[in-house]
Amino acid sequence: xxxxxxxxxxxxxxxxxxxxxxxxxxxxxxxxxxxxxxxxxxxxxxxxxxxxxxxxxxxxxxxxxxxxxxxxxxxxxxxxxxxxxxxxxxxxxxxxxxxxxxxxxxxxxxxxxxxxxxxxxxxxxxxxxxxxxxxxxxxxxxxxxxxxxxxxxxxxxxxxxxxxxxxxxxxxxxxxxxxxxxxxxxxxxxxxxxxxxxxxxxxxxxxxxxxxxxxxxxxxxxxxxxxxxxxxxxx
Numbered sequence: 001x002x003x004x005x006x007x008x009x010x011x012x013x014x015x016x017x018x019x020x021x022x023x024x025x026x027x028x029x030x031x032x033x034x035x036x037x038x039x040x041x042x043x044x045x046x047x048x049x050x051x052x053x054x055x056x057x058x059x060x061x062x063x064x065x066x067x068x069x070x071x072x073x074x075x076x077x078x079x080x081x082x083x084x085x086x087x088x089x090x091x092x093x094x095x096x097x098x099x100x101x102x103x104x105x106x107x108x109x110x111x112x113x114x115x116x117x118x119x120x121x122x123x124x125x126x127x128x129x130x131x132x133x134x135x136x137x138x139x140x141x142x143x144x145x146x147x148x149x150x151x152x153x154x155x156x157x158x159x160x161x162x163x164x165x166x167x168x169x170x171x172x173x174x175x176x177x178x179x180x181x182x183x184x185x186x187x188x189x190x191x192x193x194x195x196x197x198x199x200x201x202x203x204x205x206x207x208x209x210x211x212x213x214x215x216x217x218x219x220x221x222x223x224x225x226x227x228x229x230x231x232x233x234x235x
Contacts (some may be wrong), residue, residue, distance in 0.1 A: 017205070018030075026113075032052060032053065032083070042084060043074060056072075062091070064087075066081070069083060103130060106215060109128065109170055109172060110208065112139075113126065120176060123175070124143070124173060125145075126141045126170055126173065127160060128171075129168070137166050152189070158200055169193075169204050173207075173208075174210050175209055177214070180209045180214050181216065182218065186207070186209065187222075206219040
């Protein structure tokens, strides 16, 4: 027999706590309980939610797929579909929320991309496109693989910049192994992008390397690379 949320003490029910305190007050387990609604013959929905959170870290939910989630004990077809649909809806809601962001420094870039890039297990290369007031027009992952991969061509980056009428670009890529120290290829690629940006009249303002909890700013550590373009210390 499955346990329903309505069978819990009223003050413990996630929906009642939602109405009384707001969604921000709910724990991850309570949010999952609302989505799943029922438990199993052996466990209440609250216990099942706790088990699921122990098995999957919160930032790993976005990497789960239907077949993998459905194989977890207590998570059947309906629960898997409900959870993944909620995750996808959240992604879509947040996908353009960055458009009001103004980039002033490397930390702003890190805060913008750390959830998206910091926990990736594969290296990705992103470009962030800015307007004249350094507000984000768009951001896009353009390449997947190491930065010395022959597929990484400045042409594709600047084509996107022209498409969205950007005047500035910030390059971003992640180091899945955790180290944020730039390689020779990272440095060479940054230099080449800066040179081409000058020729095209589109400023390459920085290149940020991110891990899950830290970042490296080429501009902050190699000011001379950007000195022709910039005269102040704010991106």
